[in-house]
Each structure stands twice: as C-alpha cells, then as structure tokens.
Amino acid sequence: MIEYYTLSHKGGQEEYRDNIFMDYAKQLTMLMLFSSKDENFTLANGISANALITGSASVSLEKLIEKIEKEIPSTCNYLLLRIDDKHIDIHRRGSVYAKIIKRGEIITLSNGFHSLEDGDQICCGTKEFFKNITDNALLADAMTSISSEEWMDYLCCRVSEATHFEGENLSAVTMIVRED
C-alpha cells in the first residue's frame, strides 16, 4: 500500500496552474506537471493529460509517456511515476524531482525502475517546492514523522519560514511505502 499526501498551493499567485493527476488502482500512477512555469501550456493540455492518467492502470508506462508527450508542450517539465509497495517506475523531464529516503539516506531518483521496501519514503515536487528545503531537512522530517500528512506539514513549516507561501505555485506529494 502507498500512503500519500498531496500539496497543491497557489502561493502568492492568482491561481494554481501546476497540475497533479492520479490514478489509484493496484498501482498508483501519478503525473505532476510543472505547468505554472510554462507559457505554452493550456487548459486543454491539462484536460487531455488528466484523461490519459484516469484509468491508465492497464497502459504500460512507456506507452503513457509517448501519449503524454504528444498531449503536452515539449517545453513543459513533468514527472510521471507508477508505484506499488515493491517497485517504483519513474520518468521525469526537467525541474520536477522525486527524492527517496531509504535506510536513513536520501537519494534523488533517476529515470527508471527502482525496488522499494516497507518504510521507504518518497517526496515528489517541483523545483519551486524544493527550493527552500535542504536534503538534510527533508531527511530529518521524513524520519521524525509518522504519516505522509505529518511529513508534508513539517515541510510546509520550512517553506513557510522562507516564503510564507507568497511565492510561486507549490506542488508536492509525500509517499510512504507500507507493506499490507
């Protein structure tokens, strides 16, 4: 089982223009679009991307990447992942990252297939979100929190200290792998 918590905050902007789409079947498929920083991105692109993710459990990640890249502008940074309690398959382009806390160490996940175990914690977010959170802070908060929501609350306190949530759009997801 994947326990997750999502942050989508408009910051000091007029509207929230990033996008996070999820499909929760046997595996969790998530697409995070850093669209607030892309002038070419339109509402129609978002609707198409959402339609692709919804009910996408039977579609392979490679096929999904192909389809998504056709639907969104080539300038738009994104992160697509599929995760269950054993593995994570990840594909990202540009300034959207996923960091994993595994056995007390923090690593930025590269594109590809990675194995997971009970208790692993993953934080996905845009560059704007990670700007004010050091890896040491991310690690300490992950290891002292007892749920994905509490972890996100801790991270939000750090962002708040730096910007009071008055900057750019902020998008992030915290995940904890829980063995059933």
Place this chain on the structure above:
Amino acid sequence: MIDFAEIPSNILSASILGGLFFLVSLVFFGYVIYGHFIKYKKVDLNYDALTPDVAYFHEKGKRDYQEDSLYISELDDYKKSGIVACVSDGMGGLDFGDEVSEYVVDCISKMFPLSFFAVDENATNIRRISESISNTYHQKAGATLAMVNILNNYMTFYSVGDSNVMLVRKGETTILNQKQNYVSLLIANLVKAGKPTLAAYGNPRARALTDFMGNTVSRVLYPSKPIRLYDGDTIIVCSDGVTDVVTEKYISQHCSNVSAANTASNLKLMVRNRKNPKQDNYTAIVIKLGRPIV
C-alpha cells in the same frame, strides 16, 4: 598396475602440467580467501570513527534567573558509549522553570549510557520523565528538551518543545527537529486552506508550546533511523534564546572550521552583539566532528 613407460610421453607431460596448474590455482585461491577473511577480521568498527570536539555556553541574557540547563556526558568512554548532550529550557510564564529543566537534564544524565539503537525505548523513558514532572507539578511547570546521542559516525536526536538540534554541513545549517508550538499548527491549517501563512506568526499565542516536558502525554520527536555523520559536521544543541536572534544563515557563516570552542565563542558573541533588551536565557552545546590528526 599402470606402467608409466607405456603412456605416451606427451600425455604424461600434459597430465603433470595440468596437475601443477591445479595445485597453483588451489594455493592462489586459498591465499585470496584467507586474505579476504584476515582483512575483515582486522576491521575495527571504531577505527574510522569521528572524534567529537565539544564546547558550550550558558548565559542568563537579560533575565533575572537562569532557567536553561544542560548536560554533556563524559567522553572517557566515547568509543563505546558515545556522547549524549542535551539542553532543557524552563518554560517562561510558568513557575519552577529552573527546577524542571534541572530535573530533566538530571534524569537524562542518569540514563547515560543510552542504548543507541533502542530509540523507541529511549523515547518512552523520556516520556516517563515528562509524566513524572506532570504528576509533581500538575502542568503548572514545564521545560523543553533537545538532545543528541552520537555514537561513532551516527546520530539520533530527541526533542520535546521548541529547543533546537542543528546540523551544520558544508556551510549549510539545518534545524533538524520541528518545533512543537502553536504556530506550526496554524501554518498547517492555513496551507490546507490554500492561504498564505504570514498571519500565523502574528498570532499572540503563536509561540505557545503544544508539547513540553511536564505535559501529561508528551510526543517525543525522534528519527526512526540514525543519521549518518561526516567529517567536518557540526551539531549544535541550543535553546530558543539563540535561534530567536541568530538566523541559520548567520550560523553557517560563523561556524568555525577550527574548533568547537571557536564556533561557540562566535555564536555567543553574535547573540550578545544583538543587544536584545529582552534577551532570553541562551545556551548552546557545539559538537564538531572530525578525524584526529595522528
């Protein structure tokens, strides 16, 4: 019986060569295996351990009383027992702040040496200290606790309230423990409502503690796994009298590469030079980790 004279000489020499090759391989393989085990036998877990250099300051500021207390374990048996360092800050506005903070560090000193990996058990013991304070003072007195336990190249920490455990690594300072105060709750609620968070800091109760030593059921914050430490890391355990007036950026700039005493001295001067007319008690323990020059 085999008559070796009847075996063609080329087959005989090939067999002898093969046998020799087998023997040489066997000896070589044995040597590799033996060397491997000898190498691992020789590894001393403490051989590469970082050595702590410790300094502290403990000042009253502009207050009439010293309500901070601190404890640093003896370093005689550092390689085996590690080091425990803690700061407890008696809660202002409540009575007996000094008594309670002293009691907290006294109890921690009695816990030394701690079982490094038994973090849950240690947290339970800390919770028991809190309960005993609660039973004595009935929530009319309290204190914070920020504590680190370092063994070899790893650290765990325990925190209740709003004192700080900081890690200075490669010129970057990070407060590792979250503050258990009302402003943290307000921030979480405002973020969930999609609002900016500046208003949270202006709340008159923003700094009120939501958890402290002396609370009936205290939540002890601690990492589930030890944190790896590296050569050159500095750990600072301090009361909020330090972090209220000195930012993390300033600490990074004034953290010395020379010694813990130098960093402690810089930090103390930084606080003093702020000349805050309401300066709270300020206490810090600085632990600089490095490899000794042999």
